[in-house]
Amino acid sequence: MDAFSAKDDGALFAEGVSLETLADAVGTPVYVYSAGKLRERYRALADSLAGQPALAGALVAFAVKSNPNLSVLGVLGQQGCGADTVSEGEIRRAMTAGIPADRIVFSGVGKTDAELAFAIRSGVRQINVESAPELERLIAVAATEGASPAIVFRVNPAVGAGGHEKITTGGEGDKFGAPVAEVMALYARAAASPHVTPVGLACHIGSQITDLTPLKAAWAVLRAMTMELRAQGLSVERLDLGGGLGVPYRPGETPPSLADYAALAAEAVEGLNVEAAFEPGRMISAEAGVLLASAIQVTERPDGRRFLVLDAAMNDLMRPALYDAFHAIEPVRWRDGSARLYDVVGPVCESGDTFAKGRDLPPIQAGDRVVFRTAGAYGAAMSNQYNSRPLVPEVLVDGDAWRVVRKRPTFDEMVAAET
Ligand SMILES: *Cc1c(COP(=O)(O)O)cnc(C)c1O
Numbered sequence: 001m002d003a004f005s006a007k008d009d010g011a012l013f014a015e016g017v018s019l020e021t022l023a024d025a026v027g028t029p030v031y032v033y034s035a036g037k038l039r040e041r042y043r044a045l046a047d048s049l050a051g052q053p054a055l056a057g058a059l060v061a062f063a064v065k066s067n068p069n070l071s072v073l074g075v076l077g078q079q080g081c082g083a084d085t086v087s088e089g090e091i092r093r094a095m096t097a098g099i100p101a102d103r104i105v106f107s108g109v110g111k112t113d114a115e116l117a118f119a120i121r122s123g124v125r126q127i128n129v130e131s132a133p134e135l136e137r138l139i140a141v142a143a144t145e146g147a148s149p150a151i152v153f154r155v156n157p158a159v160g161a162g163g164h165e166k167i168t169t170g171g172e173g174d175k176f177g178a179p180v181a182e183v184m185a186l187y188a189r190a191a192a193s194p195h196v197t198p199v200g201l202a203c204h205i206g207s208q209i210t211d212l213t214p215l216k217a218a219w220a221v222l223r224a225m226t227m228e229l230r231a232q233g234l235s236v237e238r239l240d241l242g243g244g245l246g247v248p249y250r251p252g253e254t255p256p257s258l259a260d261y262a263a264l265a266a267e268a269v270e271g272l273n274v275e276a277a278f279e280p281g282r283m284i285s286a287e288a289g290v291l292l293a294s295a296i297q298v299t300e301r302p303d304g305r306r307f308l309v310l311d312a313a314m315n316d317l318m319r320p321a322l323y324d325a326f327h328a329i330e331p332v333r334w335r336d337g338s339a340r341l342y343d344v345v346g347p348v349c350e351s352g353d354t355f356a357k358g359r360d361l362p363p364i365q366a367g368d369r370v371v372f373r374t375a376g377a378y379g380a381a382m383s384n385q386y387n388s389r390p391l392v393p394e395v396l397v398d399g400d401a402w403r404v405v406r407k408r409p410t411f412d413e414m415v416a417a418e419t
Contacts, residue, residue, distance in 0.1 A: 003034030003397075004290050004371065011333040012371060016400035019292055019332045023369050026395060026404060028294040029312035031380045033067075033405075035075045035398035037288035038376075042079050045280060048258040052266035055276050059125075061105045063243050063281025064090040066377040071396045071405035072285065073097035082125070084243065084279035088115045091122055101125070105240065105277065107154065107204070109175050116141045119149070126150045128202050128240065131178050135186055135196070142195040151190060152200045152240055153183045157221040161214035162206025163246060164323045170205025170218055177203065180225060191234050200238030201225055204279060210246040212256045212264055218242075219268035226272055236274065241265055243279035247286045249326050249374050282377040289376020291317050291392075292332070295368045296347065306342050308364055313346025314353040315386040317372060317379050321352040329355065332369035334362050348387045380406070390414055 007013045011020055014032045022032060042060065049055045061082035064073065068090060073083065074097045082103030083094035094104050106119045107128040116138050119127055129135050129151050142149055156179055160171025169176040178186065183201070190198040205218045219241060226236045246255040269276050293312035300306050319325035329344055339362055344355040355372070364370065372379075383392045393408040 001036060001040055003037035003288060004032075004373065012330075014290070014397040014402070017397045017402045019290075019371065020369060022395060022397075022402065023292055023294065023332070026393060027408065028292055028369065029310075029316050029392050030292050030408075031289055031375065031392060031394040032292050033069070033072060033289045033376055033394065033396045035396055038072060038075050038284065039079055041284045041288060042076055042081050044258055045278070045283065046080070048262040049265070049276075049278070051259070052262050054266040054270045055262065057275060059103060059105075059275070059277040061103065061277055061279050062284055063279050064094055065381060066281030067285040067289070067379075067381055068093050069380065069394055069396075069405055070097045071403075073099060075396070075398075076284070081284075082277075084281070085124075088118045091119060091124065095122065105152075105279065107202075107279070113137055113141050117145055120145045120147045124149075126152045126199065126238070126240075128152045128154045129186070129190075130154045130176065132182065132186060135190060139190075139193050139195045148195055148197050150199045151196045152202045152238055153178065153187060153190075153198065154202045154204070155180060155183050155222060155225065157203050157205065157218040159205055159214045159218040159221070161209045161211070161218075162244065163208025163210065164325070166323055167207040168205075169207070170203060170214075180221060184225065184228065187229055187234055188232065198234070200236050200240065200274065202240035202242065202277075204242030204244060207244050207282060208246040209244040210253070210255050212260060215241075215244070215261075216264055216268070219265065223268055223272065226274065236272075238275045238277060239269055239272070240277040240279065241268070243281050243283070245280055245283040247282055247374060247377075249328070251328065284377075286374045286377035289374075289379060291327075291372040291375040291379055293370055293372070295364050295366050295370065297366045298342075298364060306340060308342040308344045308361070310344065310346055310355070310370065312355075312372070312392070313348040313387070313389065314350060315348060315384050315389050316346070316392040317355070317375060318382045318384075319378055320355045321350070322382075327355065327375060328373040329359060329361065329370055330373070331362060331364055332371060335364070335368070337363040348389070385414060388414070
């Protein structure tokens, strides 16, 4: 489904709800999510995996960091989706949204002792351990807790991938995961401890991956390690194949199909008789959201440059400033007239507060509404109050119904924690 498409009179809707109506009711900027699209993306992945016998019973753990809104997590949790979390706050969010602890994976480079203790007490499915010092701290914490949590080692397979240097995580020089030889030693060390139960291996090599080749290479590393560990008499029951699958941001982009992705994963675990897990974030949430904004003004310069100044800014959608990311921008209602080139900017006092340079758009006037497409992942999740701008609100649409699922704070709420 195209969750955000033009209806009757040519203006954009979110499912059955007019974006103009939403903008009038809630104000802008605002993120708008489609519950139908979230379910569709989760189901498409779950069904593709289910089509592969080697992946029977695979866990899909949604990467909470891509979109941590409680209602978004609730929609996915109701479908049977689990959660991949990277902080105590994310574990709490997943559980608050109704995702059972036995479907929650706890990942992250720098989990504190307090967070490890919290994860153990919460009974999460597994803790993904990323380094030797973390293993030692976890053993000490688990001993105090009188527990022996299931752990999986995150391997750095020395295969990086992803749409930008800042979202590559599996390269040799990246901070994530432990090198292969180190994991082999740590696994035996963990198996010898009564305070942890090593059950498998994990990798996550990057985000916005648009070519399956690096995934194939990384998963082959996990497969070889599994056989090697088993040859040493160690038990490997789970392989967590990570997330990272890309989505189309530009018209005409075609990321790998879910069928090909599932087939490749099945090949990687074929005959190993392991439980597979996946940690998709962007692939589920990106296309289920738009950022809806209004034009404050159009500023023309003598040299012909034309700035479209929006009421949304880099604090609401950081990806262009952080990763030079591209988001399709289009008006909610098209005006007649030939396209023009705009530099699309926000009001924040940073030159980096530029969403697009020289973007071809139909004529736009002050007060017109525009959307940023494919903004459901790493959009609101990364928003902040820079320039004392209120945190951007969020709306969830489901069919013809909608509700505010994060309200815009008042000024008093913004400063409530300050003295
Ligand atoms: C961010 C992250 C993911 C999700 O990445 P996407 O590109 O959004 O799919 C999965 N696993 C881990 C450990 C992560 O840090």
